[in-house]
Amino acid sequence: MSLLLVVACALVDADRRVLIAQRPEGKSMAGLWEFPGGKVEPGETPETAIIRELEEELGVSTKSACLAPVSFASHNYDNFHLLMPLYACRKWQGTPQPKEHMALKWARPQALRDYPMPPADAPLIAALCDLL
Numbered sequence: 001m002s003l004l005l006v007v008a009c010a011l012v013d014a015d016r017r018v019l020i021a022q023r024p025e026g027k028s029m030a031g032l033w034e035f036p037g038g039k040v041e042p043g044e045t046p047e048t049a050i051i052r053e054l055e056e057e058l059g060v061s062t063k064s065a066c067l068a069p070v071s072f073a074s075h076n077y078d079n080f081h082l083l084m085p086l087y088a089c090r091k092w093q094g095t096p097q098p099k100e101h102m103a104l105k106w107a108r109p110q111a112l113r114d115y116p117m118p119p120a121d122a123p124l125i126a127a128l129c130d131l132l
């Protein structure tokens with residue numbers, strides 16, 4: 001069983017709503033809602049990886065100083081074990097666009113339970129509800 005390091009980020013707006021993104025058709029877990037993010041590539045830190053992913057997936061830019069750790073997911077999938085730190089970010093430039101997702105949605109933390117998300121994400125919703 002290999003360990004997969006993925007970083008994710010909850011963009012938080014002035015109304016304390018969180019941005020979630022719907023996974024596209026043709027990918028694993030298609031249609032589920034997730035926090036933007038992706039795998040940490042060789043040579044990257046978690047921070048440089050999430051800054052890159054936010055740019056690629058949403059077209060927004062931010063910096064390390066604007067990333068605050070929230071919690072992490074540690075979840076056993078069939079083919080790998082996912083280790084996924086979740087950051088919160090309240091300050092970025094640009095308006096999020098669904099460049100690699102089917103749709104984006106701003107949701108109140110308590111409403112995140114109404115959206116089907118990957119099983120690894122359930123504990124992160126509780127952490128966001130506590131934080132926000």
Ligand SMILES: Nc1nc2c([nH]c(=O)n2[C@@H]2O[C@H](COP(=O)(O)OP(=O)(O)OP(=O)(O)O)[C@@H](O)[C@H]2O)c(=O)[nH]1
Nearest residue numbers: 006008027028029034035036037038039082118120121
């Ligand atoms: N970005 C993100 N990934 C998540 C979340 N929850 C979760 O289980 N994952 C898993 O973490 C991995 C993310 O890797 P990824 O986004 O780079 O890869 P992918 O499966 O979309 O596509 P790829 O492997 O074809 O590049 C996927 O296996 C995804 O299902 C989440 O909230 N956000």
